Amino acid sequence: MKKIAISFFFFLCAHFSFAQDSAGLKIDLSKKMMLVEAACGQCQFKMAGKGCTLAVRINGKSYFVDKAHIDAFGDAHGKMGFCNAISKAKVQGEIVNNTFVATYFELMK
Secondary structure (H helix, E strand, C coil): CHHHHHHHHHHHHHHHHCCCCCCCCCCCCCCCCEEEEEEECCCCCCCCCCCCCEEEEECCEEEEEECCCHHHHCCCCCCCCCCCCCEEEEEEEEEECCEEEEEEEEECC
């Protein structure tokens, strides 16, 4: 019984850690949807900064992301996580003070 309870606990942790909802971001039909590259700014895009931070690359330029967190999309340090791979994402938002402020962020499969 103890093993079943522990397995169920890990299942729940894994399920919620892969949820893509980051601060309630929703599609806004009045804004342009963009397909961008997404990854850890420091690890993959070689941006200056400490730690690991979600970033997007738009038209060859990299921006840190505000309103979507790197850990909201699974383990950033996993085999296909943001620190180890560049992924595609559908996003909406705008660039404000050299930061991409997301209003929608969906990681593509």
